[in-house]
Amino acid sequence: MDFGPFLLLASLEGLVMAAVLALTAVGLSLVFGVMRVVNVAHGEFFMLGAISAWFVVDLVPGPAALGFAAALIISPLLVGAIAAIADMTILKRLHYEPEATIVATIGLLYIFQQLALTFYGADARPVEAPFSLRIQFPWFGYSGYKLAVIAASVVVLVGVWAFLTKTRAGLVMRATQLDRETAQAFGINVDRVFAGVFALGAALAATAAVLVVPIQQAHYLMGGDPLLLSFIVVIIGGLGSLRGTVVAALLIGLSDGIISVFFSPTLAKIIATLLVAMVLVFRPQGLFGRRPA
Amino acid sequence: MSLLSTQKLSRSFGGLKAVDNVDFELESGQIHALIGPNGAGKTTFVSLLCGRLRPDSGKIRFGGQEITRLPAHERVALGIAYTFQITSIYANLSVFDNVALAAASAARRPNGNRDVRAATHDALERTGLRSRASETAGTLSYGHRRLVEIAMGLALKPKLLILDEPTQGLANSEISDFKNLAAGLKQTTTLLLIEHNMDVVMDLADSVTVLNFGQVLATGPRETIRSNPAVQSAYLGT
Amino acid sequence: MTGVLNRSAILHIGVVILLFALQFVLPPYHHTNMARIMTLAVFAMGYNVAFGYTGLLSLGHALFFASGLYAAGLLIQMGGWSALPAFSMALIAGGGLALLVGVLALRTTGVAFMIVTLMFAQAGYLTVLYLGEWTRGDEGLVLPAASRTIGSLDLTNDTTRYFCALALFSIALLGCYLLARSSTGRVLIAMRENEERSRMLGYDPLRYRLTALVISAVMSAAAGAAYGVLFGYVGATFASIQYSIFPLLWVLLGGAGTVLGPFLGVLLMTYLVDLAGDVTSAHLLVVGIALVLTVLFAPRGLLGTVRARWLPWLP
Ligand SMILES: Nc1ncnc2c1ncn2[C@@H]1O[C@H](COP(=O)(O)OP(=O)(O)OP(=O)(O)O)[C@@H](O)[C@H]1O
Ligand SMILES: [Mg+2]
Numbered sequence: 001m002d003f004g005p006f007l008l009l010a011s012l013e014g015l016v017m018a019a020v021l022a023l024t025a026v027g028l029s030l031v032f033g034v035m036r037v038v039n040v041a042h043g044e045f046f047m048l049g050a051i052s053a054w055f056v057v058d059l060v061p062g063p064a065a066l067g068f069a070a071a072l073i074i075s076p077l078l079v080g081a082i083a084a085i086a087d088m089t090i091l092k093r094l095h096y097e098p099e100a101t102i103v104a105t106i107g108l109l110y111i112f113q114q115l116a117l118t119f120y121g122a123d124a125r126p127v128e129a130p131f132s133l134r135i136q137f138p139w140f141g142y143s144g145y146k147l148a149v150i151a152a153s154v155v156v157l158v159g160v161w162a163f164l165t166k167t168r169a170g171l172v173m174r175a176t177q178l179d180r181e182t183a184q185a186f187g188i189n190v191d192r193v194f195a196g197v198f199a200l201g202a203a204l205a206a207t208a209a210v211l212v213v214p215i216q217q218a219h220y221l222m223g224g225d226p227l228l229l230s231f232i233v234v235i236i237g238g239l240g241s242l243r244g245t246v247v248a249a250l251l252i253g254l255s256d257g258i259i260s261v262f263f264s265p266t267l268a269k270i271i272a273t274l275l276v277a278m279v280l281v282f283r284p285q286g287l288f289g290r291r292p293a
Numbered sequence: 294m295s296l297l298s299t300q301k302l303s304r305s306f307g308g309l310k311a312v313d314n315v316d317f318e319l320e321s322g323q324i325h326a327l328i329g330p331n332g333a334g335k336t337t338f339v340s341l342l343c344g345r346l347r348p349d350s351g352k353i354r355f356g357g358q359e360i361t362r363l364p365a366h367e368r369v370a371l372g373i374a375y376t377f378q379i380t381s382i383y384a385n386l387s388v389f390d391n392v393a394l395a396a397a398s399a400a401r402r403p404n405g406n407r408d409v410r411a412a413t414h415d416a417l418e419r420t421g422l423r424s425r426a427s428e429t430a431g432t433l434s435y436g437h438r439r440l441v442e443i444a445m446g447l448a449l450k451p452k453l454l455i456l457d458e459p460t461q462g463l464a465n466s467e468i469s470d471f472k473n474l475a476a477g478l479k480q481t482t483t484l485l486l487i488e489h490n491m492d493v494v495m496d497l498a499d500s501v502t503v504l505n506f507g508q509v510l511a512t513g514p515r516e517t518i519r520s521n522p523a524v525q526s527a528y529l530g531t
Numbered sequence: 532m533t534g535v536l537n538r539s540a541i542l543h544i545g546v547v548i549l550l551f552a553l554q555f556v557l558p559p560y561h562h563t564n565m566a567r568i569m570t571l572a573v574f575a576m577g578y579n580v581a582f583g584y585t586g587l588l589s590l591g592h593a594l595f596f597a598s599g600l601y602a603a604g605l606l607i608q609m610g611g612w613s614a615l616p617a618f619s620m621a622l623i624a625g626g627g628l629a630l631l632v633g634v635l636a637l638r639t640t641g642v643a644f645m646i647v648t649l650m651f652a653q654a655g656y657l658t659v660l661y662l663g664e665w666t667r668g669d670e671g672l673v674l675p676a677a678s679r680t681i682g683s684l685d686l687t688n689d690t691t692r693y694f695c696a697l698a699l700f701s702i703a704l705l706g707c708y709l710l711a712r713s714s715t716g717r718v719l720i721a722m723r724e725n726e727e728r729s730r731m732l733g734y735d736p737l738r739y740r741l742t743a744l745v746i747s748a749v750m751s752a753a754a755g756a757a758y759g760v761l762f763g764y765v766g767a768t769f770a771s772i773q774y775s776i777f778p779l780l781w782v783l784l785g786g787a788g789t790v791l792g793p794f795l796g797v798l799l800m801t802y803l804v805d806l807a808g809d810v811t812s813a814h815l816l817v818v819g820i821a822l823v824l825t826v827l828f829a830p831r832g833l834l835g836t837v838r839a840r841w842l843p844w845l846p
Contacts, residue, residue, distance in 0.1 A: 038645070090823060093827060094826060094827070098641060099645075100830065102588075102642070103779065103825075103826045104822065104826050104827070106776055106779075106819075106822055107820065107821070107826070108823065109819065110815040110816065110818050110819030110822070111819035111820060111823070113815060113819075114816035114819065115816075231646065235646065264661070266657055266660055266661040267661055269657050270654050270657045270658055270661060273653050273657065274651075274654050276650055277635070277636075277646075277647050277650035277651055280639060280647050281635050281636065281639055281647060282638075284639065284643055343731065345731065364735070365730050365731060366730050366734055367735075369731065369732065375731050377728075377731075381727055381728045381731075382725070382728065383721060383724045383725050383728065386721075386724060390717070393717075394717065394721050394732055395732050397714055398732045398734060399733075401733075409714075445732065449732065449733070
């Protein structure tokens with residue numbers, strides 16, 4: 001293949017990755033931004049999304065597209081509900097104290113993983129794509145489903161943006177993010193906002209997982225990579241900044257494929273991890289954020 | 294002799310000039326009061342002196358040495374101590390341990406008092422906290438926590454002790470105890486005192502600096518400031 | 532005051548004597564278990580110096596444990612070193628690494644510090660995998676029995692192993708006991724309680740935190756090296772995130788900022804996992820539930836609660 005088409009292919013693959021990553025990372029970023037909670041169990045919400053999608057597709061009879069559509073609705077709702085319960089029963093009682101919540105979410109990570117192993121098993125299982133259209137470029141054919149994933153992510157992200165900026169609930173969330181005490185004084189039920197934000201963050205991860213599961217199989221240990229990558233994205237984008245998160249997801253998603261062409265994937269990961277640590281040490285506001293006055 | 298001086302010292306927060314081109318001289322062996330309305334920049338100014346904050350521009354000299362870039366803990370080693378306006382003590386430790394940490398810090402200096410226990414008891418005695426030595430600091434009343442703050446300042450055995458509104462929240466009897474304590478300290482320590490209570494200022498201070506909107510409005514001996522009409526109408530409320 | 536010193540000194544010496552005596556009565560299975568618990572307790576005590584006393588919540592201590600483990604393991608395996616010099620080099624490796632990591636990571640605090648240490652440890656883990664040619668990655672190395680000796684002491688012998696673990700444990704316990712009562716120890720606690728105040732009392736936060744981190748890392752590396760030499764296996768799991776979480780869990784469970792808490796935490800957790808039966812599948816569930824329950828209901832841990840309620844003199 002010539003260089004041009006090769007670059008196009010690599011960019012398409014990178015875009016798919018970036019799209020899924022952006023959804024997952026925006027969930028993490030939202031939770032950190034509003035609640036100041038570092039949710040180590042975020043990757044497990046992703047995993048639960050994928051596994052519940054497998055169960056839903058398995059249970060719904062009829063064409064693959066129908067089961068998939070059901071999963072796209074049911075999985076995020078289910079995972080969101082689990083997250084809301086975890087928030088109300090555990091995080092709230094810890095008063096969102098940063099260190100305690102990190103420890104608690106590490107605990108949740110192990111619990112979710114083990115439960116998935118017990119009830120779903122150790123196998124990786126595929127989910128059939130809702131359609132199998134192949135788009136023929138002059139140089140190569142490309143999965144129509146993957147293009148649909150990119151489109152769907154963009155739609156969801158625009159939806160989140162509209163929700164946060166145009167609706168009352170979104171306004172309440174942003175008010176809480178800016179100043180918890182004042183929000184409370186204005187009669188905002190902060191407990192409910194937090195449960196809602198935690199559920200929304202988890203639901204976004206679950207949505208990303210449902211979209212990804214026809215490309216990548218569902219497995220009980222699949223939460224590790226999205227967690228690490230989301231962390232990286234959120235840090236580079238600036239903790240809690242949604243716009244920065246999306247930009248960083250694009251950057252990472254697109255560059256990941258290219259880096260691993262030049263290095264062995266392990267070395268690439270080592271370098272990326274160290275670079276991210278350095279960003280946190282020397283530019284804690286992220287590469288794109290501005291240092292607070 | 295001047296113990297501490299600043300030249301064109303400035304610091305802003307965003308667009309707000311909290312300290313604006315301040316030239317300041319502090320004579321050794323004096324009690325110098327810093328007064329001014331709320332938000333005048335008093336706390337910001339002394340924070341620059343003790344190193345809690347970095348200045349945007351200007352110079353600070355202490356005992357003939359420039360300290361503008363020196364980190365806070367090294368300034369403490371030179372003999373500058375600061376007591377917080379908003380009490381900052383070790384709430385989970387005992388009163389004794391709070392003060393002992395200060396005494397142990399002073400003991401590390403070349404001719405510091407190595408007997409930390411004795412130095413601690415001395416500071417507790419002078420602030421009237423002796424009987425509360427074993428209580429947990431966080432359980433004390435507000436006034437007593439202020440006293441722990443002052444005791445830590447004393448135990449540091451500083452050359453310059455900066456007290457940020459030490460009498461805030463103290464009862465009248467405690468205020469008069471404080472005045473005696475401060476007057477007694479004068480022999481060994483230079484005091485820079487931020488104070489809203491004008492009785493305390495007029496009883497204790499040798500000289501006074503008035504700060505407003507981050508700038509020095511007036512500075513001079515107590516009597517001059519007391520009779521300065523502008524200061525009088527604006528800040529002394531008489 | 533001397534009475535207080537006696538009370539707590541007696542308690543700690545008593546624990547060591549008890550562990551010494553146990554060796555004669557324990558059945559073989561628990562005998563090996565106990566040697567492992569004492570070795571891991573050194574790791575936990577090291578973690579406690581950073582987290583419990585100084586308030587540095589690191590999520591990357593697997594890096595220090597593994598640095599000791601691999602320094603000793605590789606020197607023995609590749610360099611043909613004998614156990615004791617390899618062990619000493621491991622301490623230097625752990626301390627040096629902590630110095631490097633500390634100078635960078637200690638520029639951050641709180642959540643950022645947790646993530647930075649996590650990232651460094653992750654880089655360490657990946658490095659172990661990357662250098663698979665020497666480390667053999669996940670599969671790991673089995674150290675030859677012939678190399679596991681100190682002079683005429685054969686470390687593959689159960690009794691010798693128990694005594695070596697006990698000796699290391701006792702030294703670490705004594706070290707922590709002395710540190711907790713020293714003036715440096717008090718400043719470390721001061722850093723945990725109120726950094727701003729401590730700085731304004733003239734203590735350099737970076738210096739004390741770095742000191743704590745290096746002490747903590749040297750102890751962790753000692754535990755790692757001892758683990759490799761005593762049990763003869765060096766593998767990548769010990770560098771993984773799990774081994775950063777374990778010491779946190781042990782210390783939380785036993786009581787952060789108490790001298791005996793970490794040991795108690797390891798003891799409890801080991802037997803809890805044991806009791807839960809089927810080690811491979813239920814293992815992490817127990818860990819997860821223990822973490823959540825501890826932060827919810829006993830944030831001070833066992834000994835922390837005992838100290839707060841009944842025995843205020845516990846160091
Ligand atoms: N960390 C900060 N960030 C932003 N603004 C600040 C900060 N610290 C002080 N300010 C602002 O700078 C100005 C001066 O504050 P400062 O605390 O120095 O005043 P003050 O004279 O000590 O007042 P008070 O008598 O109330 O203690 C105020 O307007 C305050 O709001
Ligand atoms: Mg003030």
